Amino acid sequence: MSIDYNEKIPNNVDLAANKTLQRALEHWQPEFLNWWGDMGPEGFQQSLVYLRTAYSVDPRGWAKFDYVKMPDYRWGILLAPQEENRVIPFGEHYGEPAWQEVPGEHRAMLRRLIVIQGDTEPASVEQQRHLGKTAPSLYDLRNLFQVNVEEGRHLWAMVYLLQKYFGRDGREEADELLRRRSGDADSPRMLGAFNEATPDWLSFFMFTYFTDRDGKMQLHSLAQSGFDPLSRTCRFMLTEEAHHMFVGETGISRVVQRTCEAMRAAGIGDPTDIAKVRALGVIDLPTIQKKLNLHYSLSLDLFGSEVSTNAANAFNAGIKGRYHETQIKDDHRLESDTYPVLKLVDGKIKRVDEPALTALNMRLRDDYTQDCVKGLLRWNKIISTAGYDFKLALPNVAFHRAIGEFKDIHATPDGVLIDEATWNRRKHEWLPSTEDGDFIASLMTPVTSPGEFAPWISPPKVGIDNKPGDFEYVKIET
Numbered sequence: 001m002s003i004d005y006n007e008k009i010p011n012n013v014d015l016a017a018n019k020t021l022q023r024a025l026e027h028w029q030p031e032f033l034n035w036w037g038d039m040g041p042e043g044f045q046q047s048l049v050y051l052r053t054a055y056s057v058d059p060r061g062w063a064k065f066d067y068v069k070m071p072d073y074r075w076g077i078l079l080a081p082q083e084e085n086r087v088i089p090f091g092e093h094y095g096e097p098a099w100q101e102v103p104g105e106h107r108a109m110l111r112r113l114i115v116i117q118g119d120t121e122p123a124s125v126e127q128q129r130h131l132g133k134t135a136p137s138l139y140d141l142r143n144l145f146q147v148n149v150e151e152g153r154h155l156w157a158m159v160y161l162l163q164k165y166f167g168r169d170g171r172e173e174a175d176e177l178l179r180r181r182s183g184d185a186d187s188p189r190m191l192g193a194f195n196e197a198t199p200d201w202l203s204f205f206m207f208t209y210f211t212d213r214d215g216k217m218q219l220h221s222l223a224q225s226g227f228d229p230l231s232r233t234c235r236f237m238l239t240e241e242a243h244h245m246f247v248g249e250t251g252i253s254r255v256v257q258r259t260c261e262a263m264r265a266a267g268i269g270d271p272t273d274i275a276k277v278r279a280l281g282v283i284d285l286p287t288i289q290k291k292l293n294l295h296y297s298l299s300l301d302l303f304g305s306e307v308s309t310n311a312a313n314a315f316n317a318g319i320k321g322r323y324h325e326t327q328i329k330d331d332h333r334l335e336s337d338t339y340p341v342l343k344l345v346d347g348k349i350k351r352v353d354e355p356a357l358t359a360l361n362m363r364l365r366d367d368y369t370q371d372c373v374k375g376l377l378r379w380n381k382i383i384s385t386a387g388y389d390f391k392l393a394l395p396n397v398a399f400h401r402a403i404g405e406f407k408d409i410h411a412t413p414d415g416v417l418i419d420e421a422t423w424n425r426r427k428h429e430w431l432p433s434t435e436d437g438d439f440i441a442s443l444m445t446p447v448t449s450p451g452e453f454a455p456w457i458s459p460p461k462v463g464i465d466n467k468p469g470d471f472e473y474v475k476i477e478t
């Protein structure tokens, strides 16, 4: 299970035994490093960063921490151990042995899903590349870079699958993954949310909370795949992914905490008195709600349409399962089941029973929403403990959508349908305005002394790898 770090490309897949693949990946490696140099974090490439690197895929002890310069990070190919006698857990091949090679009839679909998954990984690094310049502490700076190098590794994970199992088209797709650019007009990333800006650290925390959580759900579904190498890759990616969502959840907690403390110290009773709260140099709760509305709705779009034949085909084929598929008690074929889907019926949002097979995107999205709620409970606890009557809430799924059933209508966060004129007049009550963005940007001044934090965010409760509060997580070298 251990990983050979003497190899040019660290791996636990016995890469040395497959010289053709090894050469192909060694050819891709400098291209990846060029991309990292061009599109990875701006600055800090010569700084020593206290990063974790996987040294094993054993969940009980898989990472070690040390100072590393980011370009020297050992991006490796790590698959979770093969489960003996694993069978395909759903779809028309239910119960058959899992595939160790790509099943010919599902090749195109499989490749497409791997490419989409792969495309999101470098995209997020590109979106976040400028954030190092305004980090609120060395602790946060290190967390940003940890997330970034691991997204880079997740790109390696998908490129390994493409190069090993998809021959020449796999190699071409691997090159394309380094060619597309987040937000580029001619060559954008594939999914909507990955072409949006991440303009400030509150957006970064929202992104890691909401968008990385879509990653979690999608990786869970792909971890169920009958194509065993994909399943094993995704299982290990999920181990790393947990930290990304931790960064988001605790980041937002710390912002909320600091705002509440500042309001209390100043004797502010009304948290919606935005001008007064902003004058304290902290982010007011209504603006945090707007950012939440934005990132949650963008992330909902990543689940595709509520009713989708693509999703049904991927399930039938045994390629992409449901969240926790093996724990669900049903026939895992869904031929005659139904699932309630939110739809627009006669101008109203209603639940309508649809065949469960075509409703799989909706089901995964429902699982996602349930998972999102946990953080909101924690954030709202901080607000109520501080004595404020204000609750952060998830907006209605019809709010601000670009994909699926509600893409052509407008709705308020409460799910009331409104016309276009009303939407245009009122949208900045619900989504960040330029002025909101400018205010947040005005707070984004970097703090680089060990143990110090920007005044708009609280320190974390515990350090990374149990390090003390004044630990120098990044030794900045310019």
Ligand code: BYC
Binding pocket: 113, 114, 116, 117, 120, 121, 124, 151, 190, 191, 192, 193, 211, 212, 213, 214, 215, 216, 218, 219, 301, 302, 303, 304, 305, 306, 307, 308, 309, 310, 311, 320, 361, 403
């Ligand atoms: N933007 O049947 P439909 C992560 C396209 S995040 C643009 O509704 P389907 C991470 C779709 O491609 C997880 N286009 O949906 C997080 C299709 O186009 P074609 C990434 C979209 O196919 C943070 C058409 O609309 N992984 O890991 O059932 C940091 C109709 O599609 C969008 C995956 O997503 C969109 N939002 O489901 C770093 C898993 N949505 O084929 C990383 C792999 C749909 O007609 N991907 N379209 O040209 C999938 O499972 C599916 O492709 C989707 C879409 C869930 C994305």
